[in-house]
Amino acid sequence: MIDKFNVRTDLALEEKERFESDDVEISGVVLEEHYDEQKEIRITMVKIETEKGARTMGKPVGNYLTLEAPGMADDNEEIHRDISDELEKLLRRILKDHKGKQESVLVVGLGNRMVTPDALGPYVADHLNITRHVIREYGRYALHDQRMRLVSAIVPGVMGQTGMETVEIVKGIVKETEPDLVIAIDALAARNTKRLNRTIQVADTGIQPGSGVGNHRSAICQETLGIPVIAIGVPTVVDAATIVNDSMENLIQALETSEALRGVGLVLQGYNATEKYELVKELISPHLNGMFVTPKDIDDTVRRISRIVCDAINQLCVCVE
């Protein structure tokens, strides 16, 4: 019901949970979970197998691997190395499903460097081990490792800065430089604040740039670019309207079930979904449009997570399997 709101999440995992909470089985969607107790890392795979599943989930057919680790934003190098290693494995696993050459990789750092929670993509690009120009000029021998991938990178900026759709920029560069593969990094919006800065999603379905802070643009994906696109996303914000909506949904639920306020519940239960929806909708301030929620220490957090993602990509590219 209240789900009719545009309760936004970029995480397939959260989309799946939404349905589970309603005890609905989703046909065409497969779930797989693995928890490493010692490292406190949980891996979840959501596989959307059919178009029907895609419609229900509101996300394209494909594989969504989610890594959750509570220590992701902490200042702890050992934990970061564990997460990097795990992320590298997820990337290798998702790449295995895709045939064809994967020798040359274009990394796209999406987002806005000047807005802290949206700077993840640019920060990752800043520290990558860029090799394409060296290998092209001197050959692989120059890098002491003949199995190294050719890595190039671009930070396209956001539409307000460029006047162009990000996909236009990336498509042009792909056609001109002909990489085998795009890895796109972006900050995402989660639905639940407890997922912020402790979750990494890897998907082979591409990405919607700008979705990290809210506006949908033409997708960066195999359909638009003509080559496989692996998306790495980290939720760093929650839409302000989502938080308010969730809280009110909780309040209504509490009113319906609370012992203390049983009377209210009985009355509310007499009203149908549409009536409740209208009630909540008019209470969410229009001023919340274009607003996001993010933690105060987001600067350190984004910097740390960007290093984790960057290390994983650097390791992945040292060696073509």
Next chain:
Amino acid sequence: MIDKFNVRTDLALEEKERFESDDVEISGVVLEEHYDEQKEIRITMVKIETEKGARTMGKPVGNYLTLEAPGMADDNEEIHRDISDELEKLLRRILKDHKGKQESVLVVGLGNRMVTPDALGPYVADHLNITRHVIREYGRYALHDQRMRLVSAIVPGVMGQTGMETVEIVKGIVKETEPDLVIAIDALAARNTKRLNRTIQVADTGIQPGSGVGNHRSAICQETLGIPVIAIGVPTVVDAATIVNDSMENLIQALETSEALRGVGLVLQGYNATEKYELVKELISPHLNGMFVTPKDIDDTVRRISRIVCDAINQLCVCVE
């Protein structure tokens, strides 16, 4: 009732409104308003005159001048010049109440340069016309204007970066360089998103660093520094918990008054304030602690407003009256 929540605002104006909505008159607090229709600039003065007024308002005795202008965040130079000029007048007006020399000014750019909505203070400091070292070395003649103030500036950083209370840093510098006056710039938290990035508060009561994004530290004020402190604050964030709380308060009010849900209202009216408070409190997620709400275009906005504030201070310092 729900007011028992720590519904945070750094704006005296909003504190005042809170009471007015309850139709309470506040003894010891004087309000004065002026609206310039042509320039669309509203000036409000809240004067807290007595300790009783201070306790009620939760803010120290002193003058709080608020400038509101809907065009503050727009990309429009003419509007910005109007606001700068008006802000300069407010600064001159508040300085008139303070006796003693005002020849030498230390500007303190509070906040965290790395977190976009908290970067206002550092950005203002970046573009100031710094003159103290030139006047001390070459005399006023060097600057073609003998009535110029000596301007110095510091960006102290936040406690997580320095390990020191900001007041420790500023106090040390004040003792060593002996300015006549401190002007402290900070990003503030508002209660209402519609005030964000369109309001400037000037106060002669000093400032609580870190309050722009949430933690109260020892005040930077005449008591701690020994010289007058003029605070310039711009609300760029709202606490996430505030937004949720407000929305739920609205929902309860709607339930109590709605025709469609009259039954619920009747039941709720049977419960007392404490019961309602408990209900809302347990629904606000602890994950919202340390979270703030801010607009997506905060990078351009903060940059523009910082130029307005900077221009006003530069004009103020060209000429000691």
Next chain:
Amino acid sequence: MIDKFNVRTDLALEEKERFESDDVEISGVVLEEHYDEQKEIRITMVKIETEKGARTMGKPVGNYLTLEAPGMADDNEEIHRDISDELEKLLRRILKDHKGKQESVLVVGLGNRMVTPDALGPYVADHLNITRHVIREYGRYALHDQRMRLVSAIVPGVMGQTGMETVEIVKGIVKETEPDLVIAIDALAARNTKRLNRTIQVADTGIQPGSGVGNHRSAICQETLGIPVIAIGVPTVVDAATIVNDSMENLIQALETSEALRGVGLVLQGYNATEKYELVKELISPHLNGMFVTPKDIDDTVRRISRIVCDAINQLCVCVE
């Protein structure tokens, strides 16, 4: 003679002067000068008309307009406005020579944002009035001015950051977004330190990215992109080897002409150009390769000049003639 050294300059004006100092007339190269005494702005046009002239000058056939103003790096808004207005005129003048639509402009901010004297291009792009996405979505009415150009911008980064030739990136974007015109901004290398940060060169021959700090890449020009390319360059560095070479050339000249050391001169005059060249060459430290010379206050200087260039482009784009 010593000219055999790679005495680098990106300024056609300096290339021309080099020959004049030898009293050589260059066939196929026309020079035109204008000095505005009141504004202290000198405009020089070097027109390379023939392939022979191009070979002699080491620069492609085309128009090179140079604006020199001693106050360019000063902190003076009025002077900056004069220079912006003049630069806008130069741009309109050079555009007049090119037929075809000039309605849609892609601005390319070349250089490395992280190296201060090379950050000019990125800084200009940061403050441009970007309109393409707005006009495409809402039409020209949205911008209150139907004659406005469509402006888009890209900061491609340098090869060490991207692994790609800049021309590959720009070519891809041009093919995809089809602008009528490219305006490329870059920091240049001058031969003479006295030209630094007081000269702007506008050329219709395109640009060599990276030349501002030294390595030649495939050109960004009409030949490679298929549309006219206007280059705006500001010299912010001098190659370290150039400065040393010049000084030694001066020393040898002094030895040859000095009264006090007349004897040395007589001996040196007995040696031919090649011998002198060998002498100087072996004295220039190989450690100077990849080194540049720049002023200590380059941060303020680059920021100020980037605003001048940005204002001129913004004015140019408000109105298609």
Next chain:
Amino acid sequence: MIDKFNVRTDLALEEKERFESDDVEISGVVLEEHYDEQKEIRITMVKIETEKGARTMGKPVGNYLTLEAPGMADDNEEIHRDISDELEKLLRRILKDHKGKQESVLVVGLGNRMVTPDALGPYVADHLNITRHVIREYGRYALHDQRMRLVSAIVPGVMGQTGMETVEIVKGIVKETEPDLVIAIDALAARNTKRLNRTIQVADTGIQPGSGVGNHRSAICQETLGIPVIAIGVPTVVDAATIVNDSMENLIQALETSEALRGVGLVLQGYNATEKYELVKELISPHLNGMFVTPKDIDDTVRRISRIVCDAINQLCVCVE
């Protein structure tokens, strides 16, 4: 002779070499060298023991430890760890000579964040493990290590940004927060380009802020602050005038000794030092004042070296000996 020029170096090691090249023994100055062949790290200690030695060297009495490693600027983590470990040892060694508590450390990141080669100090401060505020609020238990030092940090900015002498700022903070020790980080000027970005100097004599890019200010040292000051400096620039001067000195020397130009040499040898000095002085362009020489890849270099220095300080502060 040409030494009468202000041939600037901030490295005691280079000051020492200057004399050695003249085969002069310096009384009151002791030299000690150690070379680790495997790690390719050379440690040199210059100990200025007497006031006479200090006058000759142009540097205060004290210990100057220099670490030279050709791989310092390379992208190689293992080498960086070796250098960090060695630097930590040098810091512990120099601290041992100083009695008194060393529990609480204020790190001062000198220099200008906006000028790449001068940003070393600010970059080091950015990544330090700041503990003072945590230990003061929660005690050492909060950090799992009771022997940890209290670390605070400040990035004071340069005089053009603050209008204050850096020593005024630091002195004020030291008086207010009472650390036991200051560690000041600064970019230095070397005399020889081959020392750039491969040398770290640790000294117990304090530092001259701004010397990294050229202007001498009141020293930050035990005399002015009242507590020991350890200076960590890395040469990232060479004065432009120094490079030119050196080259011309080489040219004159070559003329005096060259077989091919023997005649010139004979003539020059007939002139005295003052005559040669005058000759060179008038050839060094006044435009070189305030200019510095630095490598094109200074952004990566400064970032990498700042991590080495930061890691060494973090390790040093984990454990009070």
